[in-house]
Amino acid sequence: MDGQDALLTAEALAFLAALHRRFEPERQRRLQARRIRQSTFDAGALPDFRPDTAHIRAADWRVAPLPAALQDRRVEITGPVDPKMVINALNSGAKVYMADFEDSTSPTWANLVAGQQALRGAVAGTLEFTAPNGKHYAPKPFAEQAVLMVRPRGWHLDEKHVLVDGQPMSGSLFDAGLFAFHNARALAAKDRGPFFYLPKLESMEEAQLWNDVLDHVEAELKLPRGQIKATVLIETLPAAFEMEEILYALRDRIAGLNCGRWDYVFSYIKTFRRHRDKVLPERGQVTMTQPFLRAYSELLIQTCHRRGAHAMGGMAAQIPIANDTAANDAALAKVRADKLREVTAGHDGTWVAHPALIPLAQAVFDERMPGAHQKHLTREDVLVTRDDLITPPIGSITRAGFEGNVEVCVRYLAAWLDGNGCVPIHWLMEDAATAEIARAQLWQWLRAGDLYLDDGTPVDETLFERALMKLPSLASTDIPGASRINEAIGLLDRLTHADELEAFLTLPAYRRLD
Incomplete structure (x- = not known):
């Protein structure tokens, strides 16, 4: 090139x-x-x-002094x-x-x-x-x-x-x-x-x-x-x-x-x-x-x-x-x-x-x-x-939060597969890190057992599949990576159902890039 x-x-x-x-x-x-x-x-x-x-x-030690260019990084x-x-x-x-x-x-x-x-x-x-x-x-x-x-x-x-x-x-x-x-x-x-x-x-x-x-x-x-x-x-x-x-x-x-x-x-x-x-x-x-x-x-x-x-x-x-x-x-x-x-x-x-x-x-x-x-x-x-450092916070999972994880992961992954690694979604600049949170949470939530949304709905495969079903229509829009929405849905579906959590979303996705 x-x-x-x-x-x-x-x-x-x-x-x-x-x-x-x-x-x-x-x-x-x-x-x-x-x-x-x-x-x-x-x-x-x-x-x-x-x-x-x-x-x-x-021990008593300090790092080496910094050059002038790195003194002020506010x-x-x-x-x-x-x-x-x-x-x-x-x-x-x-x-x-x-x-x-x-x-x-x-x-x-x-x-x-x-x-x-x-x-x-x-x-x-x-x-x-x-x-x-x-x-x-x-x-x-x-x-x-x-x-x-x-x-x-x-x-x-x-x-x-x-x-x-x-x-x-x-x-x-x-x-x-x-x-x-x-x-x-x-x-x-x-x-x-x-x-x-x-x-x-x-x-x-x-x-x-x-x-x-x-x-x-x-x-x-x-x-x-x-x-x-x-x-x-x-x-x-x-x-x-x-x-x-x-x-x-x-x-x-x-x-x-x-x-x-x-x-x-x-x-x-x-x-x-x-x-x-x-x-x-x-x-x-x-x-x-x-x-x-x-x-x-x-x-x-x-x-x-x-x-x-x-x-x-x-x-x-x-x-x-x-x-x-x-x-x-x-x-x-x-x-x-x-x-x-x-x-x-x-x-x-x-x-x-x-x-x-x-x-x-x-x-x-x-x-x-x-x-x-x-x-x-x-x-x-x-x-x-x-x-x-390891005690988790108390909180909940809302329907919007669960479905948001599915949407962010699919939309970001579709854009990434299309060559765009920095994607605005709902007025947040999403990158690989936030997509990783979304898909890792989905994998863990579906395996936690006896986990419920704040409205009492079980967090299970049915909830996940229903969230996925809402997304194919995005393929006809002008959002980044729209042409690869269905590919992204398929990849998230496979990763979420895998027995082991993939270490990084970008590892299997990279195999699909030019």
């Missing part, structure tokens, strides 16, 4: 092949360790703080890597733009190549885009742009289009490696990294693998050691018990930890998929004010500030509601309350999914956090136990 040869030069391919050959065996060992640990949870074990790493938690915007999005995000007024190859990008080969091209053009200062309607887009001068950070795909995902010795290479290594190969020296010359966001880690060993990879990249590209900085998303329940250890494994390059709230909820469901006493209520009731999520957020703040790292808050998924002022005001009030909670608790910054939310989030942080960050707030009042 266009641009592929300019990206995948002989030198770039050799660089990627070396990454694969050196680190693929350890990646596979880490993935096997995940499966083994999950089997213990399925048998009734509970996650806990590791006794073998207590010395790390007890508002970060995230989104996919198509050229228009890249330009709009860089111009958005946010402090940081996280260019996302993971949850908000459907990893078609065309999307990945176009995304790498767009980021390469952004770094070089040559990126421009003209929409079909003739509107022209170009980035602001470099000094006015958001700081670029890149989120590669997680360790669990392959890149089937690039084979090394007959094996597909890691999606993580492809995304991060190709970006670094083409852009690392230019970014280093501007004191802009490169900077990465690392997703879905489950252990300090997985963090150590990333550190070894980034050490290797620096050596191969002749960058100073520690030039590459990384922020880790704490978006799995096992990782919440290893935050100190993850910081330690990456201590020479870690910039902070982030509360990846939606993936974290998904991970909670997945971890306790066989635990009848750990069933969560519907997604709308699982907010950050719930005790188990508040404990996770406050422990992250305490851990990061103790070690000198940023503690980043979570995503506001709301998008402006056109033609309904009252509904829009109510949505913005929720965003404001959420950001006020974060900055008051001690977070050093937050995420938004839509540029229109940047002024609101920034105003909240500007008022309560006049400095670049608030790492001086050590939160010594926080004392979080294992049970604080």
Whole structure:
């Protein structure tokens, strides 16, 4: 396809092949360790703080100092890597733009190549885009742009289009490696990294693998050691018990930890998929004010500030509601309350999914956090136990909540199969994380036994099938991915009826992508 040869030069391919050959065996060992640990949870074990790493938690150490570009991160915007999005995000007024190859990008080969091209053009200062309607887009001068950070795909995902010795290479290594190969020296010359966001880690060993990879990249590209900085998303329940250890494994390059709230909820469901006493209520009731999520957020703040790292808050998924002022005001009030909670608790910054939310989030942080960050707030009042992190909230499942899970999962999956990884549904920007919550809850709810909606209706196969039957009519609409609605219904139906919960929705779905 266009641009592929300019990206995948002989030198770039050799660089990627070396990454694969050196680190693929350890990646596979880490993935096997995940499966083994999950089997213990399925048998009734509970996650806990590791006794073998207590010395790390007890020792006095701090992470390496951060460059000027990462000192103030009060508002970060995230989104996919198509050229228009890249330009709009860089111009958005946010402090940081996280260019996302993971949850908000459907990893078609065309999307990945176009995304790498767009980021390469952004770094070089040559990126421009003209929409079909003739509107022209170009980035602001470099000094006015958001700081670029890149989120590669997680360790669990392959890149089937690039084979090394007959094996597909890691999606993580492809995304991060190709970006670094083409852009690392230019970014280093501007004191802009490169900077990465690392997703879905489950252990300090997985963090150590990333550190070894980034050490290797620096050596191969002749960058100073520690030039590459990384922020880790704490978006799995096992990782919440290893935050100190993850910081330690990456201590020479870690910039902070982030509360990846939606993936974290998904991970909670997945971890306790066989635990009848750990069933969560519907997604709308699982907010950050719930005790188990508040404990996770406050422990992250305490851990990061103790070690000198940023503690980043979570995503506001709301998008402006056109033609309904009252509904829009109510949505913005929720965003404001959420950001006020974060900055008051001690977070050093937050995420938004839509540029229109940047002024609101920034105003909240500007008022309560006049400095670049608030790492001086050590939160010594926080004392979080294992049970604080794993005790589920009390709540219910409404008919609207159950049917909403079915609809969101089908609509998002249809759009994803059609090449769109970031989809507005009912005035929320949905990505893979929220779709994962929806389908994992459905799988667990249908197996919990004696579970009822708040109106007394049994949560069973009949309820699920009736919800599915309402959706085929969407195939005749103009929503994203409408042509693949029936395919998405079939895939959700099979995944929900499977004996085992699929680790990630995107694994079977990826096989259907070009």
